[in-house]
Amino acid sequence: NAGVTQTPKFQVLKTGQSMTLQCAQDMNHEYMSWYRQDPGMGLRLIHYSVGAGITDQGEVPNGYNVSRSTTEDFPLRLLSAAPSQTSVYFCASSYLPVNYGYTFGSGTRLTVV
Amino acid sequence: AQTVTQSQPEMSVQEAETVTLSCTYDTSESDYYLFWYKQPPSRQMILVIRQEAYKQQNATENRFSVNFQKAAKSFSLKISDSQLGDAAMYFCAYRSRGGGSEKLVFGKGTKLTVNP
Numbered sequence: 001n002a003g004v005t006q007t008p009k010f011q012v013l014k015t016g017q018s019m020t021l022q023c024a025q026d027m028n029h030e031y032m033s034w035y036r037q038d039p040g041m042g043l044r045l046i047h048y049s050v051g052a053g054i055t056d057q058g059e060v061p062n063g064y065n066v067s068r069s070t071t072e073d074f075p076l077r078l079l080s081a082a083p084s085q086t087s088v089y090f091c092a093s094s095y096l097p098v099n100y101g102y103t104f105g106s107g108t109r110l111t112v113v
Numbered sequence: 114a115q116t117v118t119q120s121q122p123e124m125s126v127q128e129a130e131t132v133t134l135s136c137t138y139d140t141s142e143s144d145y146y147l148f149w150y151k152q153p154p155s156r157q158m159i160l161v162i163r164q165e166a167y168k169q170q171n172a173t174e175n176r177f178s179v180n181f182q183k184a185a186k187s188f189s190l191k192i193s194d195s196q197l198g199d200a201a202m203y204f205c206a207y208r209s210r211g212g213g214s215e216k217l218v219f220g221k222g223t224k225l226t227v228n229p
Contacts, residue, residue, distance in 0.1 A: 031215050040122070042204060042221040050215065058216070090158065098208055098215040101148045104158035 002026050006091050006105035013081040013112045021076040021108050023091030029103070030096040032074040036060065036087040037107075043090065049074055050096060081112045115140045117207050119220035126195045127228050133180075134190045134223045136205030143167075144210040147181070147188045148217065152202040161203070164188065166210070192225075200227045 007022045025032065033048035035058075045058030049068040063085060065077040074093075078085060088109050092102035116139045126132035138147070149161040164172045164181050171179050176196075180189045192199055205220040 033216070035219075040221060042117075043219040045216055048216065088156065092158075092217075094215070096215060097210075098217070099146060101146075101150070101160045101163060101206070101208075102158075102217060107156045107158075109156075 004091055004093055004103050004105035006108050009108060011108060011110050015081060015083060015112060017081050019078050021089055023074045023105060024072050025093045028071060029093035031094045031098055033092050034076045035090045037090060038087050083112045086110060086112045115207050115218050117205050117218050117220040119205055119223050121223045123224045125226040125228060128195055128197060130195055131191060131193045132195055134203050136188045136220055138186050138207045142209055146208040146210060148206040149190045150204045150206060195227050197227050200225060
């Protein structure tokens with residue numbers, strides 16, 4: 001079982017560049033979300049989705065876009081990378097309702113220079 | 114909005130000893146879920162234990178147990194017989210059971226060091 005697969009694992013971007021972080025799950029989970037983890041800040045919710053075609057903003061959505069065209073995939077797009085977006089990004093998924101927590105991907109470490 | 118506070122940024126324990134990590138949360142709700150996640154140096158987030166607020170009995174998973182004090186809004190994690198592999202960041206998380214909210218709110222984490 002693959003679980004939640006995130007690619008790439010590491011990425012370095014220049015300021016102003018755009019890129020897409022990929023997230024795919026094979027568990028038929030309805031709920032998917034993106035978090036960013038920064039030192040001393042814990043995990044903060046960026047965007048989430050409760051099903052194909054449905055997305056919503058989390059706590060820190062500025063500078064990021066998402067879409068959910070299929071149940072399996074939930075890509076996160078950085079429109080114009082900024083140094084403040086240097087972080088570790090986690091994709092997480094779950095059945096609905098989320099009674100048993102999330103299954104997390106292994107994370108993407110992004111550095112914006 | 115609910116908040117989760119982990120007041121101990123770092124903790125250390127001797128191998129084979131017991132350590133308790135603290136977590137408090139702020140909510141006006143009566144029904145919710147609480148979780149502890151472990152993040153070892155590999156970066157992978159691993160669910161350690163969960164607690165349903167309407168259950169009075171404290172959850173246990175092998176060497177991991179919780180002390181859930183609903184009135185005090187406290188949810189501490191006890192690790193018994195600590196092992197070197199327990200060294201990790203530990204995150205406490207809250208999820209409301211009502212209102213269609215599926216979001217987990219995380220604390221800022223506690224870094225646990227296990228000394229041989």
